[in-house]
Amino acid sequence: MRIRIFTYQLLIxxxxxxxxxxxxxxxxxxxxxxxxxxxxxxxxxxxxxxTYPHLFTTGFEIILSFGLATASGLxxxxxxxxxxxxxxxxxxxxxxxxxxxxxxxxxxxxxxxGLDVASKIAFAFILSFFPIILTTIQGVTQVDKVxxxxxxSMGASKLTVFYKVVLPASLPIILSGISTGLALCVxxxxxxxxxxxxxxxxVLIASAATLFxxxxxxxxxxxxxxxxxxxxxxxxxxxxxxxxx
Amino acid sequence: MxxxxxxxxxxxxxxxxxxxxxxxxxxMNFGVKRGEFFTIIGPSGCGKSTLLNLIAGxxxxxxxxxxxxxxxxxxxxxxxxxxxxxEYALYGWRTVLGNVEFGLEIRGLGKAERRERxxxxxxxxxxxxxxxxxxxxxxxxxxxxxxxxxxxxxETEVLLMDEPFGALDEQTRLLLGIELTRxxxxxKKTVVFVTHSLSEAAFLSERILIMSARPGTCKKIVExxxxxxxxxxxxxxxxxxxxxxxxxxDESKRxxxxxx
Numbered sequence: 001m002r003i004r005i006f007t008y009q010l011l012i013x014x015x016x017x018x019x020x021x022x023x024x025x026x027x028x029x030x031x032x033x034x035x036x037x038x039x040x041x042x043x044x045x046x047x048x049x050x051t052y053p054h055l056f057t058t059g060f061e062i063i064l065s066f067g068l069a070t071a072s073g074l075x076x077x078x079x080x081x082x083x084x085x086x087x088x089x090x091x092x093x094x095x096x097x098x099x100x101x102x103x104x105x106x107x108x109x110x111x112x113x114g115l116d117v118a119s120k121i122a123f124a125f126i127l128s129f130f131p132i133i134l135t136t137i138q139g140v141t142q143v144d145k146v147x148x149x150x151x152x153s154m155g156a157s158k159l160t161v162f163y164k165v166v167l168p169a170s171l172p173i174i175l176s177g178i179s180t181g182l183a184l185c186v187x188x189x190x191x192x193x194x195x196x197x198x199x200x201x202x203v204l205i206a207s208a209a210t211l212f213x214x215x216x217x218x219x220x221x222x223x224x225x226x227x228x229x230x231x232x233x234x235x236x237x238x239x240x241x242x243x244x245x
Numbered sequence: 246m247x248x249x250x251x252x253x254x255x256x257x258x259x260x261x262x263x264x265x266x267x268x269x270x271x272x273m274n275f276g277v278k279r280g281e282f283f284t285i286i287g288p289s290g291c292g293k294s295t296l297l298n299l300i301a302g303x304x305x306x307x308x309x310x311x312x313x314x315x316x317x318x319x320x321x322x323x324x325x326x327x328x329x330x331x332e333y334a335l336y337g338w339r340t341v342l343g344n345v346e347f348g349l350e351i352r353g354l355g356k357a358e359r360r361e362r363x364x365x366x367x368x369x370x371x372x373x374x375x376x377x378x379x380x381x382x383x384x385x386x387x388x389x390x391x392x393x394x395x396x397x398x399x400e401t402e403v404l405l406m407d408e409p410f411g412a413l414d415e416q417t418r419l420l421l422g423i424e425l426t427r428x429x430x431x432x433k434k435t436v437v438f439v440t441h442s443l444s445e446a447a448f449l450s451e452r453i454l455i456m457s458a459r460p461g462t463c464k465k466i467v468e469x470x471x472x473x474x475x476x477x478x479x480x481x482x483x484x485x486x487x488x489x490x491x492x493x494x495d496e497s498k499r500x501x502x503x504x505x
Contacts (some may be wrong), residue, residue: 150334153301154348154399155323164347168338243338243379 033215042219057199058189058227061117065124066185070178073129077136081170082162091137098130102188106195115198124188128181135177139170172242179235186231190224201227249276250435251300251403255309258295268460269295272309275454275463277437279402282429284438284446286489287456287464288497293439296461297407300437301328313403323348327396331408333388335380335395341367342376345395352399366394369428386417393425397432406438410445418442419477422449426473443493447485448477455489458496465492 017035024034045051080087106123113119143166151161193202201220208216258270269292277283285293298304300311302321311318313325327348335344345363354362367376370390380388389409396404410418422445429436440446446453450469457464467488471481 144332144334146330146332146334147336149303150328150330151347151351152321153303153323153326153328154351155321156351160351164350165336168336171338 058201061189065121069128073132077133081137081140120192123192127188128185132181139173143169250279251277252312259307271460284450288500292461326403327399327401329406366398370394458499
């Protein structure tokens with residue numbers, strides 16, 4: 001089964017590359033660089049030490065913003081999930097902010113935090129914080145009341161109920177929120193860099209696009225795809241932590 | 246009155262306040278004897294589960310009190326009372342063994358002792374060999390056995406059961422009822438059993454408290470003087486069933502009429 005799935009995946013990939021190569025015969029090179037140009041360039045760019053600061057910056061921004069969003073989202077999510085008053089007061093506000101297209105905040109962040117990494121971290125943080133806190137609240141409030149009641153009947157304290165019942169019971173939902181947060185965090189960093197930055201993969205993409213360096217543009221885009229795949233793999237690992245899988 | 250292990254005195258429970266308040270229980274007085282199989286039956290919505298929650302200390306009465314072994318119930322009493330819920334209340338991320346060990350963990354028992362005691366009760370309820378299974382891998386009847394093992398492992402004097410077999414099919418329910426009486430006879434516990442099933446009440450109990458429709462009050466206490474082991478289809482059991490039904494049918498009708 002595994003091998004068959006893999007074969008089908010290779011088939012579609014091969015089909016796309018062949019289609020890409022043939023269409024680049026028709027379309028001008030400035031709009032569509034053929035794979036035969038892109039792949040050699042890909043290797044030279046990947047092994048060029050000048051690329052590393054960009055990759056490092058992007059990676060750093062992703063890890064830091066995701067770490068901050070996860071830590072604060074979980075902490076505040078548990079607080080709001082546990083205390084009804086806080087939840088009733090602040091959840092509607094969070095939902096309202098979540099509904100705003102986050103990109104509207106970005107000019108303000110650039111203004112306050114400058115063109116360097118801080119504005120990207122803040123932007124990616126905003127994007128990934130909301131799904132994490134909102135699913136944490138949802139996870140905590142959806143815990144079956146009878147599980148909590150049973151624990152109290154066996155003499156559990158509030159603290160014990162929290163870490164022996166509420167935490168594990170809400171884990172599957174929370175982990176799905178964290179993996180959504182991670183995906184949005186990558187989006188935030190790349191989009192932030194593209195819209196204005198000094199270093200990073202997004203900056204490279206934006207400048208290649210402006211300069212019509214189509215082959216470069218494709219190389220960087222493929223790099224982003226690979227990062228996205230890696231991130232996807234990491235979030236799968238997160239979800240495997242869940243007892244429901 | 247002093248001979249009762251559990252005693253309800255002028256017990257009332259009101260939910261909400263003002264014009265929206267609902268009187269769930271009104272001025273209930275009854276006692277449960279030590280070692281007795283005591284069943285509470287009534288039309289659905291009469292406050293049976295509320296009453297059980299009050300005895301378990303999971304909810305507070307609006308007025309009146311419950312005394313257990315001479316002490317007033319002020320909160321959960323895990324040394325004295327274990328509870329089995331209709332919805333099993335098993336922890337899906339723990340195996341059967343882990344679930345049964347839960348209460349013992351909270352009590353602070355060491356690992357070896359916990360395991361030994363949990364396995365003992367897993368075997369007692371007939372789940373031997375399933376200790377490493379997760380709740381999602383078990384049938385409804387097996388889940389309820391696991392929940393029963395967890396309650397029994399606490400080795401409390403009182404076992405409260407809130408419609409424990411309510412979600413099960415009739416055959417499973419009957420089989421578990423038979424096993425429950427066996428376990429009750431072996432462990433000499435005081436069982437307070439809430440049900441809406443006439444057959445269960447007649448087949449299992451020593452005494453049956455019949456509750457009225459909302460607000461729940463004590464309508465009548467019926468003594469069941471049938472020797473054990475009982476035959477669920479015997480004339481005696483059927484006679485008790487008919488007697489309960491006589492008492493309860495008007496109450497059930499009343500609940501239907503108010504649309505509950």
